[in-house]
Amino acid sequence: MNDNMDLFGAIDAGGTTFKCAVVNACGDILERQRIPTTTPAETIQACATFFSGFSQAQAKGLSSVGIAAFGPLDIDPKSADHGTILKTTKPGWSMTPVKQAFSKALGLPVYIDTDVNGALRAELFSGAAKGCRSAAYMTVGTGIGAGIFVNRGFSGAPSHPEFGHVCVKRHPADQSFEGLCKFHGDCLEGLASAAAFEARYGDPKQLPADHIGWQIEAFYLAQACINLHLSMRLERIILGGGLMQAEHLISLVRSQFLTLNGDYLSIDDAAATRLITLPGHGHDAGLMGAARLAMLGADLEW
Ligand code: ZN
Secondary structure (H helix, E strand, C coil): CCCCCCEEEEEEECCCEEEEEEEECCCCEEEEEEEECCCHHHHHHHHHHHHHHHHHHHCCCCCEEEEEECCCECCCCCCCCCCEECCCCCCCCCCEEHHHHHHHHHCCCEEEEEHHHHHHHHHHHHCCCCCCCCEEEEEECCCEEEEEEECCEECCCCCCCCHHHCCCCCCCCCCCCCCCECCCECCHHHHHCHHHHHHHHCCHHHCCCCCHHHHHHHHHHHHHHHHHHHHHCCCEEEEECHHHHCCCHHHHHHHHHHHHHCCCCCCCHHHHHHHEECCCCHHHHHHHHHHHHHHHCCCCCC
16 A cells, blocks of 8 residues: 555445445545444444544554435535434434534544435546536435536535435336335335335346336336436436346336437437446445545535
8 A cells, every 4th residue: 555645434325234445545445344224323333443443454544534325414514414314214314413423433524425426426527427517326226316417516405306206107007006105105216216116026136137027117217317318418317226236227228218208309329328327336336426525525515
C-alpha cells in the first residue's frame, strides 16, 4: 500500500446487508466485509468494529466515511434530522440517526446520501453513465427506488425522489395480484419489486427465462423507464438491484420499452441498448458511490 495515500470508509447500507469497504484514493477496494442488517445498534457497532480493526492493523486512520443508505432518508444538510432514516417499514430503523451514530462511533467526518443517488454518483463518475449529463439509477430489489441526475444536480434535492411508488398500468395477464406496497398496493414497487416478483412466482433463480412472469416484470420496468425518459430525456437509465441479476431481463425491458414508445421518440434497438443498461460497477455501484461521497467530503454537492 502507498502509505501517502488517503484511505476512506465506504458503506452501502441496505435493508438486508451493510456492505463495508476500505477504499484508497484511486477507488481500489483494500478490504471489505458484509454485515447483516439486524438492529441499528448491533449493525452500526459491527461496521465500526470492521473499520477500527482495519485502522489498527494498518496503523493508519481513515480520512472520512461515506454512506449510501436505504431510505427514506433525510439528506437535507440544513435539516435537524440530516442523515436520519425516516419512517420506514424496516423494523426498528425508523428515525435512526445513521450519520450521527457512525460519526460518534468512529470519530470521523461522515457523508451520506441515498443508496440510489450514491450508486448514480459512482456510475456518472466512472461507470455506465460516465460522460453523461443526465442519468437515472433505478434499483429493483426488495424495494424499488431511483436516483436521477439532471440539470447538474440530483433531482428532488434537498430531499430525494420516491420513484418506486409511481402508478403503472396493469399487464393484461396480471390482474388479480393486489400488490405488496403497504401504502399503495399496486404501485410500481408493489408490483415489480423482487419481493412482489417472488410473491407471485417464487425464487427468480428457479424460474425459466420464458416464464410469463418475466414478461410481466419487464412490462412494469419498461413503464418506469419510459416515464423517466419522457419526463427528463435522460442519456442513461441504469437498472441495478438483485432482480436485474437475471441476465435475460434487461433485453425484455428494452423490447417492451420500444413497444411502449411506439415510434413516438426516434429510438431504435441500438439507442435503446445504450439508453437502458446495467451498472458499470455491477454489485459495487452503491459501495463505490459511498466511497465517492467520502472522497468528495460533501453530502449534497456533485
Ligand atoms: Zn407504493
